[in-house]
Amino acid sequence: MKLHPVQTLVSRCIGHLSRQRYDVIVVGGGHAGTEAAAAAARMGAETLLVTQKIQTIGALSCNPSLGGVGKGHLVREVDALDGLCGRAGDWAGIHFSILNRRKGPAVWGPRAQLDRQRYREFIQGELLSIKRLTVLEGSVEDLLVTEPNPDEPGSHRVTGICLENVLHPISASSVVLTTGTFLSGSLFVGQTTSPGGRIGDAPSSAGLSRTLKETLGLRVGRLRTGTPPRIVKESVDFSLANVHLPDRHPTPFSFMNTHTRCKPEEQLPCHLTYTTPGVERVVQESLHLNCHIQQDTKGPRYCPSIESRVLRFPGRRHLVWLEPEGLTSDLLYPQGLSMTMPPEVQLRLIREIPALRRAEIHAPGYGVQYDFVCPTQLSSALQVKSTQGLFLAGQINGTTGYEEAAAQGLWAGVNAARQAHSMPPVSLSRTESYIGVLIDDLVSRGVTEPYRMFTSRAEFRTTLRPDNADLRLTPKGYELGCVSSSRYQEATRVQNSLQEAMTALQALTLSTNSCREKLPDIRVSETKSTVLTGMELLQYKELSFEMLASVFPERLSPYLEFSQRLKIEAVYKPHCDINKKEIERIQREENMFLPPDIDYFSLPVSLSNEAREILDRVRPTTLGAATRLEGITPAAVVNLYNYVHFAKKKGVNGQQKMTRSK
């Protein structure tokens, strides 16, 4: 991996801004905001990133880790589209492991514990080196809202932002809001509540919330989350916890990296310990002192606070992971102990755990409540459907997690740049990526609790694997303009080599008899006496590509670099071939667009009132999205199609609006 120059971002004050107009303005410097700004700039848009504090760009507000099962898939996909988080993870990782190693490559979960300092350093350095991207420290007071462009659907138009203490607004074709937990954010510890988006940081301005709700009329809900206390490392007795070692050979997140910055032997371990009945007692005794937990704002059912874990599953012991915060950090992050009780009770609670019985708290845990915009009001390009030029990404859409935020940020950035260049929006299908699954779930189903990615959400899990994210997305990203040519060339090289290798494997044949002779380790079923191809042989569990290559060195050794990928391709091929048919059917339906401005209530076709209400509320962009809606019958789908078909023949309806000329 290339050594990255350590740079510090120079704060730019408003007077130094080279322009008063940008193509894209991104508000927020978290995981969504940084990916959005970087993607927009890669797409060729003059981009401005506005954040309250430049020094917190790339901060990991909660856990010091990236990836995991489902989340790791997202990181690989963001990387395949040339996003930042994968490479940042490779730079900052200090403990790499592939989860689910024994459960099949489709559900492998690449994950790393991160050094917070290094992560921030990488993201800040990367942003500074991107052309066309300006970073500005400031607080956004409000959005500039004007009358809509009458040629496009929507009832408002956002044309820029107003900054606090600055007279002149800055205008832009597109604005991406990534407010995280800062939108009307409030912090909770014990019985005290204070406004804030993160400890030590003020919430975003009240004007912004008001404009979203009142001027733009967006439906807004409230969610909560929390973070555990940080613990002083040297006060922990690790001899009372189980040590968990990283993988011996770290696997990089990025398709562009062959190794990680951290050397294998430099990696740090994690530790595992458990809660005790004493922990449960402290929670029960302090409930009356805990106002976050008493409120009915929706928190996630996964990643709950220790309070909700104890209340929902009493009488059990729960896992507590003790994670390092960095190579040189003196702190530990106790995953699983997110809590909002008063600080002195937090201390009492953690000391009920044997390994933490003398532990000191560096900073107490706290809860956050914040506003989110109901994401069914967005299109699959993450644009607010009723408002031209406004895009949302990250927790503002009701998601949780760095990876979910990064994925949305990247896609919102791509579309914000396209909008600025008067190009039509683009979306990713749930048949081709987890990012597509994520966005489709958000915009067509909405959220009732913070949304997190699981592999069980993806229908085509065996096709959407972490190993093939580059094949699935890099060519597409290059065509769109968000992928550099060096990455594209690498992906093309890989794709061609894999193709060649698979052709070679297909052409390579071995009779069952010579199989037994040459490959005694694999148990070819006795009854069969046929000829097997290399692809078929690789489907045997016991046979690796290396073993096969040692039997056919001339034909296969050129591809040893791709041993693992070829093995995975061979094992999954029959299943992917079956999936393909269904995927094609869905993609056909997704290519049938429904006009965004249909008035479903007056549509002169046979549709039940229920169907009309659902369609009006959700406004699916395509026939495919409509078929997935609950309550939409096959008859309704045909009638809808019928209407669009009929409208075309008659030449009525403002269809041309959908695809603006470049």
Next chain:
Amino acid sequence: MRKETATGLPALYQLASTFSGAPAGLADADTIFALSSGHGKCGVAVVRISGPASSMALRCMAGLRRHLPSPRTALLRSITDPSSKEILDRGLVLWFPGPHSFTGEDSVEFHIHGGPAVITAVLQALGSMPGMRPAEAGEFTRRAFQAGKLGLTEVEGLGDLIHAETEAQRRQALRQMSGDLQRLYQDWSHRLKRCLAHVEAFIDFSEDELIEDGVLERVDSSVVSLQAEIERHLKDERRGERLRSGVHVVIAGATNAGKSSLLNTLCQRPAAIVSSIAGTTRDVVETVLDIGGFPVLLSDTAGLRDSTDLIEQEGVRRARERVQQADLTLVVVDSVLLPCEVQKAADILQENLTSVLPDLKQTNKDRCLLVLNKTDLLPEAHRRELERELNEVSGLPPVCLLSCQTHEGLQDFLSVFHSRLKILCGDPLSGAPTLTQARHRAHLQQCVVALAQYQKLRDTDLALAADGVRLALTSLGRITGKLGAEEILDIIFKDFCIGK
């Protein structure tokens, strides 16, 4: 990113091109079949097949190994079962190569005789071939629609048509799924959901969470028992077999009740010797009949009585054996022996039933009919009263009064008999329950195959194995209703504490 948008084509153009110009390569790869002639009894039935495997079906079933018939020309052929080579019927076959067909795909029509046995046999033979499945409601029309084969007016009616068909299908499914069957399917679906939720929990969370030991082992044993149960259920369904091989109907009752007369009346020839001497029939007399299109294997048996005659004793033993194996038993009673008072008459009938069918329970009452013979010998008033009152008495199977002598009441008896046969066989002509049945079977079979995939891959690749459970649940969901990812997550979060 889509090519279409990138090239800036108007959206409607894309829509139209996807639908109307769909080349064969875009068509669904499944080949579908269905009974296309109207429901209700008819002389000729049309079975339609559409999709890439149509020509294969035509070759295999119409004995056209070498070459296909010329397009759109009727040809008289023997239609055979591709695996057993048994001749199912002789009928017309037509070959419509795509795109010049109703659906735009390769299509085949079989014009066969309209009896339920023939239709069911042909449909089952089709269903047994690879790549073939029964069509969903409106699917032929939808394919025609997608191939751009329908005009605008026809297209406008399609939504309503699909609606009507899915409505009818839903009602049909509900009817068929009432009671035990519905409970059975729901129970499978419920257990399968839990299996999937637990596998998914194990995949998504077990590395970080306390997913207790043995979750996967419990799924394993659930999957094994589910698979076994569904397989048993598939085997138990004898309706198709009854249609092919005939419904076993046994005439039984006391001596001299007129059993052999009933047999002769039904087959309209003196197949059995009749006399007024009790115990005339000593062995089982069999004959094959067609009752309203259903094949019936009718057996007349020796009258049941204690006898010292060795031959008659053997006849009674055989009669009892037959009754035990019967799909339907006609219990014949001499109506002259019944008292005038209805309750007493009912008690005597109950005794008769018990003597013929000692283990008859409330639940299998539909496996028998009471036939009160010799009504010509009854006073008119008495006959009317019996007829009116007996069917009101609870606990008795349907009672038919008839005279084999005068044929009075025969029509009524035949219609009751016929409706019983329909229930036993499933009637492909009334609202197509056999088709629904075939669909259920196909989905259940897929379910079994998918569960086998789980077992096969469980140790190799859990993601692929879990796909098997997903597929099994999707197959079952086609019968019991759709299921979303959220529902699975609900079970996961209810059963496990997910903390990371």
